[in-house]
């Protein structure tokens with residue numbers, strides 16, 4: 001598999017190219033995943049406000065209001081599919097100052113450049129005390145297994161390749177612990193829920 005690097009992602013003018021394109025489809029399976037994530041989070045905490053990080057066309061929004069009609073919903077994305085989306089490109093270091101009881105990262109982490117991961121997750125951890133995210137990790141274990149796992153990933157658009165334990169380490173360094181790690185629909189995609197450790 002060809003590793004994606006910044007040079008592969010550069011536009012002609014030297015700026016970087018995000019790999020989720022404007023005309024990509026937001027599928028029903030993404031919506032179903034979002035609902036599952038909301039339900040998982042609702043078992044752990046009583047949320048009133050939600051920040052939907054990488055909200056796309058805000059498929060999650062009606063589901064949020066179905067579960068809690070009084071909720072505050074904040075959607076953030078680099079694309080303006082909805083008029084009330086806060087526009088920010090995480091790969092350009094754009095991190096709006098928002099806070100919410102719960103942050104949902106559904107299908108977005110795979111598109112964050114490795115160079116930006118630290119800043120991205122620092123911002124996410126400052127934004128909410130509870131974070132639920134989906135991610136397709138590479139399997140941990142022997143190198144050969146990891147290489148095979150990488151080949152199954154989407155080389156055209158997924159730009160980072162972490163194991164589950166690396167994701168846990170990213171959060172634990174910021175004072176968050178994994179409350180739940182759920183293998184989603186028997187696939188190699190996971191839904192993970194992290195909570196801030198209360199001192």
Ligand SMILES: C[S@@+](CC[C@H](N)C(=O)[O-])C[C@H]1O[C@@H](n2cnc3c(N)ncnc32)[C@H](O)[C@@H]1O
Nearest residue numbers: 020030054055056078089090091106107108111
């Ligand atoms: C797979 S879609 C998921 C959309 C939505 N969360 C859902 O589950 O229906 C990924 C979303 O992440 C957004 N995204 C990818 N890279 C981004 C970046 N660098 N900054 C902000 N948003 C980004 C894309 O624009 C897209 O809307």
